[in-house]
Amino acid sequence: MSNKEYGRFITFEGIEGSGKSTNIAWAQEYLRGQDIEVLLTHEPGRTRIGEELRTVLLRTRDDRLMPMTELFLIFASRMQLLEEVIIPALRRGTWVLCDRYVDSSIAYQGGGRELGVERVEKLVQAMGELYAKPDLTVLLDLPPNMILDRLTNRTLDRFESEEQSFFERIRRTYLDLARNDPRIRVVDATRPLESVQDEIAGLLNALLNESIDG
Ligand code: TYD
Secondary structure, eight states: OSSSOOOEEEEESSTTTTSSHHHHHHHHHHHTTTTTOOEEEEOOOHHHHHHHHHHHHOOOOOOOHHHHHHHHHHHHHHHHHHHIIIHHHHTTTTTEEESHHHHHHHIIIIIHHHHHHHHHHHHHTTTTGOOOOOEEEEEEEEEEEHHHHHHSSSSOTHHHHHHHHHHHHHHHHHHHHHHHTTTEEEEEEESSSSHHHHHHHHHHHHHHHHHHHH
8 A cells, every 4th residue: 555646544553541542533633634635443343344343342241252253353343444444545545544453453362362463463464455554553652550540430341341461461562563663653642642642743744744755
């Protein structure tokens, strides 16, 4: 997807409470202000089939959803979103902002659920030509002991009810990924929103300039 006629594909990653939703909505407005056509989407879910899969993934009840079942359901929802929404938009030249994408699976299922990073990466390879590679991934980094402060007054879903060690494994996996891939930019999410957004603006400006120069 590096052809300049395609839209840019930007993903936001981070643990619960890291401010993904707030900052991705802000990024959408920022890009619109630069006259860019933007589509904002979110994983898992967003398509009709994806929303049904999301319900199974997030509900808390007695039957245990096996880690591999969870992994495949997430990829199933992802393939539906790619083919129905993301790829057509990128082909039209629309920029796509996605709240979570494959790095979530590597971090949550590979690291958090301990299925192993390599196993999940193999599944990413198996997506073949349907794998749209992000041009930029913003990783909002937050220590897991700050999650609960930021999730007050909400009924916790199946992921949010996990213990802190689960989120520590996720954070470690995310940071390992970022160390090995310049596409992933780590943004310290403990700082005030304004400085977080200044930094994100800098990352978006770099992409905007590339699009103009290219
Ligand atoms: P959601 O309510 O959308 O949470 P958030 O706002 O934090 O994205 O729930 C999505 C949950 O699904 C979230 O806890 C992380 C989990 N998830 C994975 O475990 N693996 C994945 O690949 C994706 C996309 C999400």
